[in-house]
Amino acid sequence: MNQAPAIKICGIKSPMALDATIRSRADHVGFVFCQRSPRNVSMAEAAALGDRAAGRIGKVGLFVDADDSFIGEAVAAAGLSAIQLHGSETVERSAQVRARFGLPVWKAVSISSAADLERAHTYADAVDLVLFDAKTPAGTLPGGMGLSFDWSLLAGWNGAVAWGLAGGLTPRNVADALQRTRAPLLDTSSGVESAPGVKDADLISAFCSAARAA
Numbered sequence: 001m002n003q004a005p006a007i008k009i010c011g012i013k014s015p016m017a018l019d020a021t022i023r024s025r026a027d028h029v030g031f032v033f034c035q036r037s038p039r040n041v042s043m044a045e046a047a048a049l050g051d052r053a054a055g056r057i058g059k060v061g062l063f064v065d066a067d068d069s070f071i072g073e074a075v076a077a078a079g080l081s082a083i084q085l086h087g088s089e090t091v092e093r094s095a096q097v098r099a100r101f102g103l104p105v106w107k108a109v110s111i112s113s114a115a116d117l118e119r120a121h122t123y124a125d126a127v128d129l130v131l132f133d134a135k136t137p138a139g140t141l142p143g144g145m146g147l148s149f150d151w152s153l154l155a156g157w158n159g160a161v162a163w164g165l166a167g168g169l170t171p172r173n174v175a176d177a178l179q180r181t182r183a184p185l186l187d188t189s190s191g192v193e194s195a196p197g198v199k200d201a202d203l204i205s206a207f208c209s210a211a212r213a214a
């Protein structure tokens with residue numbers, strides 16, 4: 001029997017969305033610390049959400065090429081349990097963040113061809129999890145754009161590090177994605193929203209149910 005995948009609902013910025021995610025028995029919430037994003041949370045919002053989530057769900061903080069002082073402020077405010085690096089952080093920078101904060105580091109790697117999987121291998125000793133996501137167009141956000149990549153590329157993945165799948169996952173396609181990739185972790189953001197940055201409790205619930213039923 002296959003084990004159920006872990007689920008992360010990213011871009012949580014309201015108590016309603018947080019409660020819906022916990023009720024739906026997801027494993028992690030993502031708090032986006034990126035001012036350009038419609039899902040950005042301030043330090044004060046992150047602190048309130050972090051308190052509300054404490055002991056109930058994993059709290060992943062998402063950063064795009066942030067410096068140590070900004071990451072440190074967010075870790076303390078929200079009581080983060082993991083750090084997701086979603087910019088152009090190098091292997092060395094990722095290892096440095098892990099050592100500096102003593103938390104698991106997840107590195108997003110954007111995929112559009114088999115060569116990108118080779119790049120993912122280079123992070124194996126520096127991070128705790130590689131999150132495969134779609135490449136987004138130049139000048140746009142590096143994630144949360146509802147774009148998928150060719151999942152068949154992951155057939156070539158035999159990495160030594162834990163991994164997850166992101167990019168364009170919705171309640172409608174998550175079962176198919178899981179059957180094709182057998183991803184141990186599924187991450188979604190815009191696929192459970194009614195508008196950019198506005199989470200929908202019914203879609204969160206439907207996503208989690210579909211992922212578990214697959």
Ligand SMILES: O=C(O)c1ccccc1NCC(=O)[C@H](O)[C@H](O)COP(=O)(O)O
Nearest residue numbers: 010037143144145146167168188189190
């Ligand atoms: O979600 C954002 O707004 C965001 C902004 C900047 C960098 C990354 C961002 N999201 C990262 C995530 O972990 C998303 O869940 C992932 O990219 C999938 O997003 P989606 O395709 O919308 O499901």
